[in-house]
Amino acid sequence: MRRHGPASGARAGIVLAHGRGGSSADILGLMQFVGATDVVALAPDAPGQSWWPTSFLAPAATLAPYVERGVAALMQGVAALEAEGVPRGSIWLGGFSQGAGLALETFARQGDGLAGVFGFSGGLLGTGDGDPAPDAALYGHGQKRFDYAGRRDGAKVWVSVHERDPHIPLKRVKDSVAVFHAMGAEVALQVYPGAGHSVMREDMATLKAWLG
Secondary structure, eight states: OEEESOSSOOSEEEEEEOOTTOOHHHHHGGGGGTOOTTEEEEEOOOGGGOSOSSOTTSOHHHHHHHHHHHHHHHHHHHHHHHHTTOOGGGEEEEEETHHHHHHHHHHHHHOTTOOEEEEETOOOOOSEEOOOSOBGGGTTBOOEEOOOOSOOTTOEEEEEEEEEOSSSOHHHHHHHHHHHHHTTOEEEEEEEEEEOOSOOHHHHHHHHHHHO
């Protein structure tokens, strides 16, 4: 688990997940935009630099073992921050691309009491398969179920995506936003015009504002 920030006495913390082909060092680079010296960030590395080998839109059974392993990795980071004395209510999750999906999924499944989550170009993976009929709005994949237990009242959720992201369908992002609204979270959705797949200025401004 790679680290950025103070060795002790942090006011807040975040566990970050990198994208496919990335690394913990890459995603921790986002912390330079936060600037706070009392915020600690932890980031695990995915085996082979990928949290799962397929699209996050793939059938649930294909993704399940990889998602469970990834969720466990992020929650290990949360546990480490808590052990250092960072209050659970001051701990965030975040990530980009694959890592955004993992962070959002972890927050939906096990994020009770956490401050919130940042999903930069990502969406929920889901708890199971829904209608398997190919859906053009999901890039030819079937629907998913989003049967998450618990509430996330008062937590903050930031989700961003480009209108025509080659990897993240806008429909899945909007479905994810609806799920978090239903769980009681305060959700902000940022849709960037045109095609793209990257962390944008607005993402970094929100990361700084919410952590700072």
